[in-house]
């Protein structure tokens with residue numbers, strides 16, 4: 001049965017469905033509804049909601065709760081995520097599963113609170129110190145805000161690694177139908193956790209490895225996880241790629257605009273196709289290569305000055321021209337804008 | 351231990367200096383320090399270091415109180431980062447200064463555990479000031495042992511917030527000057543000013559007598575947590591012979607002679623009161639909280655299924671904040687959803703709202719919705735003049751504009767769209783609630799376009815509005831909007847019925 005739900009609220013609903021009962025966070029537009037929904041809902045199902053004194057504290061509360069075996073999350077936007085980077089690095093180093101939501105807004109600095117997709121670098125490429133990766137999921141609809149939150153918790157546990165839900169102010173603020181089905185979602189055992197029990201007394205949660213060889217071995221172990229994840233966790237969506245001449249690539253809200261643009265192009269008899277990464281890390285390279293096999297041009301559209309486009313270019317390795325169109329500051333490209341870009345490209349090819 | 355009063359001061363000092371090696375090991379320590387690597391019988395602390403003594407006092411207390419199995423020791427960044435080498439308890443290592451935040455997450459997850467946050471003065475009183483103050487202020491049921499050695503030990507002797515005035519460190523090479531670095535920070539006193547903390551004491555590892563006092567304080571602090579009373583905090587003045595460039599005996603003397611005068615030893619707070627009242631929050635099932643309803647739970651109002659929806663309808667609603675702009679959009683969206691359409695609603699938010707105007711984008715479609723942004727609306731509902739001026743030009747050719755006034759502004763010509771002027775606020779006023787202007791416009795829209803069914807609107811209003819009189823007003827306004835349309839001639843001018 002569908003319910004009309006805000007994207008930010010859907011995240012909390014997905015989290016509760018996934019068995020998460022711990023939320024630590026600090027308010028920031030356009031992510032505050034996540035904290036507000038968690039404050040309202042978590043305690044009603046026996047969970048914990050705590051407004052931390054800062055994002056620095058919030059991520060370390062997440063670290064502590066995860067170390068103690070909780071399925072736990074936090075959420076923020078750019079400035080808050082910048083503050084969390086040290087803690088995220090510690091979580092990755094100590095192999096603590098947790099879910100971190102970034103509802104992107106305009107930056108750098110205080111920027112503004114309007115939507116952008118400008119945290120791709122800081123979330124997908126790291127941002128914190130050290131050799132680690134975040135798993136990163138990019139929802140594009142309210143339904144996905146919930147579904148990918150459930151998946152995020154599963155991935156976090158599967159890889160004992162922070163998993164980021166990277167959305168933007170539009171997807172966070174919009175309302176769409178949400179179809180939730182109640183089901184028991186198993187929470188895996190965490191025998192490594194420190195719970196204040198005789199069985200877990202010998203456990204230690206830690207990210208310090210003083211000896212170079214020990215740290216290198218630890219990094220290799222992390223790397224092995226990342227390789228495994230990149231082999232099996234890539235997710236993406238395609239549309240009209242079979243005979244496409246121009247492939248439009250975007251994630252999150254940008255992909256929604258691209259979807260409309262491709263539909264319009266097809267109505268006008270133009271052979272445009274659509275590719276949307278759902279996992280930003282691991283980046284769905286093979287799927288992109290498959291989708292791009294017969295196209296002669298790729299257009300990447302982002303609400304940034306060009307961040308994900310670098311991964312598209314790394315994937316395509318110069319075989320096809322990869323162009324970029326971006327808007328920033330809270331502006332979103334309109335379908336008309338993207339459509340005219342497509343026309344230009346088709347004309348350039350003709 | 352009883353001390354012979356005739357024992358010389360010197361002998362006492364030596365005794366105290368030897369405290370950490372002269373007793374048998376607490377069972378709360380590992381027998382050998384396997385995690386440490388080399389020298390598995392010795393700690394990594396320098397001879398005469400206060401950390402060793404503090405560890406010993408804590409380990410003894412944990413064993414004596416029978417808390418070892420329940421304990422989670424949070425180690426900081428500082429010389430005690432490796433506490434997990436020694437304590438045979440659950441161990442969690444945290445980022446510099448963040449131990450109280452981490453301990454909060456741990457304790458909230460495992461309320462039965464005994465959670466210890468062990469921190470140095472750089473960790474607690476500099477980089478982690480916010481975390482300690484707020485953990486204390488929330489009354490987290492944890493125990494904090496704060497080792498104040500007036501310097502940064504681990505990083506090689508830089509200034510700490512607790513460094514004494516005049517004290518030379520590598521980053522206060524001229525001696526700490528109040529004019530440049532401020533004054534030594536008195537954390538125990540600061541924490542004691544807060545309401546929530548239950549037990550706050552400062553002790554010193556300066557001589558045997560004070561060590562015995564420290565021993566008692568450590569126990570008391572752990573008992574406060576064990577009994578679930580609240581936040582306990584023990585500041586431990588502690589020698590760091592290496593950085594101070596003193597031998598262990600001199601270092602203890604320095605604690606006694608220099609530190610204690612600056613940092614007086616005292617019990618600053620000991621409220622053995624009951625734990626703060628915890629108001630229980632009513633519990634509901636997950637299905638309830640998530641508003642998951644099986645299809646057959648929902649009373650299906652006998653809606654005639656709408657059969658002639660437009661394939662796509664993109665609507666923009668705009669006006670002043672407080673006119674119910676966002677709500678009108680949400681209603682349309684909810685109605686569309688109930689009629690089986692794909693729908694999306696996107697609000698303007700933030701500064702736009704603050705300047706007093708609001709708008710939202712609504713898409714109704716028979717197919718998956720691409721962009722939820724409405725840049726070329728098929729319908730504009732302009733609830734005030736600025737919104738009309740701002741968005742009218744965006745309306746798609748042949749689109750519809752509903753304007754909340756009797757006439758268009760004289761200078762405005764909108765030949766590209768069909769314009770319906772509806773004095774919705776006036777109509778709503780007459781019905782007794784100017785707030786219902788949005789409903790008048792909704793009624794008019796339904797009548798003008800047949801995009802959704804009026805019965806659906808009433809169905810949605812019935813489930814959304816709990817207050818009976820509010821519901822009556824809104825439904826009346828909806829009807830008034832529809833009736834108004836009956837009196838409107840197609841060219842957009844009004845035929846007055848009265």
Ligand SMILES: Cc1ncc(C[n+]2csc(CCOP(=O)(O)OP(=O)(O)O)c2C)c(N)n1
Nearest residue numbers: 427428429446470471472473501502503504
């Ligand atoms: C974010 C961050 N900044 C700086 C450091 C470097 N650092 C490690 S320990 C320390 C100070 C430790 O001093 P204190 O807390 O007094 O403990 P002690 O070593 O004296 O026991 C500093 C600055 C760090 N690890 N992390």
Ligand code: SF4
Nearest residue numbers: 395396399429503590
């Ligand atoms: S440097 Fe100071 S605090 Fe660190 S171990 Fe040595 S004596 Fe102890």
